[in-house]
Amino acid sequence: MTIRHSLLALLADQPAHGYGLKSSFERTTAGTWPLNVGQVYTTLGRLERDGLVSSEGDEHTQRQTWRLTEAGRAALHVWYDSPVEEEPPSRNELALKVLLAVAADSVDVSAILRSQRMATMDRLQRYTREKMGADPDRDLTWLLLLDSLILRAEAEIRWIDLCEERLRARGSR
Template structure:
């Protein structure tokens, strides 16, 4: 996740101070990802250094407010226009666990795959309940996030099925 570009996107809407950016980010991501306010201020300092944001005029004693520059808008537009490629794919702890377990004959993958399936099915059920309660007209971002999480859980279950099938085929 790129905090730098996320902050630029938020500042493209309106100037804000660091804590306001933290709150807006967490609101826009439906509380799924949190930000450390220190990380926000560190990133703002770097963005200012790079000429992508600048201090906005503010009154004496008020919190420092930031606004995006034209250069920042260009960087933001380039980021939004670029496709997200997972090449190489991000590290996935479950995939790593399964791959490393297959490298040794002393580890039985059956229990690993079973416990993951149970956890993923429980997650999928919880997400499906949340999705059923979501109002896409009032909570579009939340609904889109739930769609992504549901599809991710479904894909994980399919992958676990494939793992079990390949292991059963190998063991024949």
Template sequence: MSVRQSLLAILDQGPCYGYQLRHEFDRRTGSTWPLNVGQIYNTLERLERDGFVERGETDSQGHVYWQITDAGSAEVAHWLASPVVRGRATRDEIAIKIAVAVTLPGADAGGILRAQRDESLARLEELRGSLSDDLAATVITQSMIFAAEAEVRWLTHTEQLMAQHPQHALSLELATERPKRGRPARII
């Protein structure tokens, strides 16, 4: 999730101070992704360093208003017009945990998988129960619901796959050979 571009997009609507940006971000995302104000100020400072925002007026209460530059507006337009490209390599903690578990002697990969599915189903029900009339919150919550549904389907599929192919479950002891220096080959 791009906090950087989201804050820039909000600033493209007009100058804001830090807490105001936090409020606007919450309002526009249905408060589904809480940001702390320190993260906002750190992001603003990086945006200033990169020439996308600049400090503007300070009001009587000491609020520093940040305003977008032309380069910042161009960055917002580019971000909004560009699709999000997901990386090829998986960094999914659940997938990695199960993949490692099926290779560990004595690990109950099936039990780990079932416990995760139970947790994922509970999260799915929690998400379904949190839907509201707020459009921004609904868009984000439904995205999370669809992702949780896909996770549950994948976990169920993986459990079936493990049951159908028990001969493919590995039990790897530590290798006795020492690897050479350098990065391992990428598996795609």
């Protein structure tokens, strides 16, 4: 997740205060990625250093208002126009665990797959319960996020099924 581009995106339509940016970030992403206000100010400072945002202070309120510069708007467009790169496969702990278990002689791979399937199914059920209660009109961003999490969990279960089939085929040869 990139906080830099998220802040540029939130500033695209109107200038904002640092705390307001934190709130609108959390509102837009349905509170899934908690952001501390210190992170927001550190990032804004770096964006200003790089010429992507500018700030002006209010003498009375002592608060700074941040706005996007032309260079910031261009950087934001580049971000929106570029496909997201895949996370490095090494981050997939489950795949790593299964590969190591298959390579080891003394580990019961089927037991690992069974317990993971149930844990992932539990997670899928929790996401789905959230979805049942969501309003398709008012909670669109929340629903889109849940769909993304649900599809990822579903893919994990399908991968587990496939692992079992391949192991079974190998075992029966």
